Amino acid sequence: MGAGHGHGHGHTPGHASSDGGNRTRLLIALGLASVLVLAQAVGSVVTGSLALLTDTAHALADASGLVVAVLAATLMTRPPTSRRTWGLTRVEVIAALGQSALLVAVGAYTAVEGVRRLIAPPEVASTELLVFGVVGLLLNLAAVAVLASRRTANLNLRAAFLEVLNDALGSLGVVVAAVVIATTGFQRADAIAALLIAALIVPRAFLLGRDTLRVLLEFAPAGVDVAEVERHISALDHVRDVHDLHASTIGSGLPVLSGHVVVDEECFTGGGAMPLLDQIRECVSSHFPVPFEHVTIQLEALGPGRPECPLAHCARPPETAHR
Structure with missing residues (x-):
């Protein structure tokens, strides 16, 4: 029996420095979101606008989500321990799930209240609505600019970016509704804008939750077919069977792979086990859309009673056959 483990160096002190930069961006966005909540809360009371009230609730959800995102970004920098062997990497995933749930709740409330106001539209102060809508739009655009460059760093930042982007679109809807009401007197424009905001929020929240x-x-990580990984490993010289192959993701940018590989007994007696492990790690780390940084392979010698893999005697495919 033999075991091998390999990993890259993407989660070293440089990674912690990157998390610190992410945390700074989140703190700036949180400050902007907090100012936005206060301004729009006052504006929704002054104008009586559902669109602005919805945008305020959305901004409050954003601010709450950003608080969670900042905490998650802070906890993610803590190193692994003997009890938490992966550290707190998965906190960012849990934080993103909580934020998606908040967005779904805001969207559901908006849909119900928007339909009610379509039936019986209240009077909305269009001038004041326009002022608060523009203020909200400017604050949201500033938050979008702060988070845009790091929006793909992890699920936590992706969730935060989607929230402020959706809120910016919501503020734009408020501005449009205010202009329509001021120029045409069509009061239902406020409820329509609120429903459009909800339509923007809910689908993205479901995708993030998924x-x-x-x-x-x-x-398995997106874009990775475990059956294809198994075929690649099986095609290597001296490999007779692959079983118990598992691929998953611990957190953003941290895919892992583990499995058992049955090989010719001569690999152990002739000193070929370690070179074969290196070949397997090289294959799974470079030939697939997601490079596996943490690979754990258990080698097992082919013995009596073990079936031969049907791919065992196939010639190894040329390098161009790997992706």
Whole structure:
């Protein structure tokens, strides 16, 4: 029996420095979101606008989500321990799931209240609504600019970016509704804008929730077919069988792979086990859309009673056959 483990160096002190930069961006966005909540809360009372009230609730959800995002970014910098062997990497996934749930709740409330106001539209102060809408739009655009460059760093930042982007679109809807009411007197424009904001929020929230659940339920990383990984390993020289192959994601940018590989007994007697492990790690780390940084392979010698893999005697495919 033999075991091998390999990993890259993407989660070293440089990674902690990157998390510190992410945390700074989140803190700036949180400050802007807090000012926005106060301004729009006052504006929703003054104008009586559902669109602005919805945008205020959305901004409050943003601010709450950003508080969680800042905490997650802070906790993620803590190193692994003997009890938390992966550290707190998965905190960002849990934080993103909580934020998606908040957005779904805001969208559901807006849909119900928007339909009610379509039936019986109240009077909305269009001038004041326009002022508060423009203020909200400017603050949201500033938050979008702060987070845009790091929006793909992890699920936590992706969730935060989507929230402020959706809120910016919501503020734009408020501005448009204010202009329509001021120029035409069509009061239902406020409720329509609120429903459009909800339509922007909910689908993106569901997509974010789906991606976080894929991580928590330990699905294979997106774009990785485990059966194809198994075929690649099976095609290597001296490999007779591959079983118990598992691929999952611990957190953003941290895919892991483990499995058992049955090889010719001569690999152990002739000193070929370690070179074969290196070949397997090289294959799975460079030939697939997601490079596996943490690979754990258990080698097993082919013995009596073990079936031969049907690919064992196939010639190894040329390098161009790997992706």
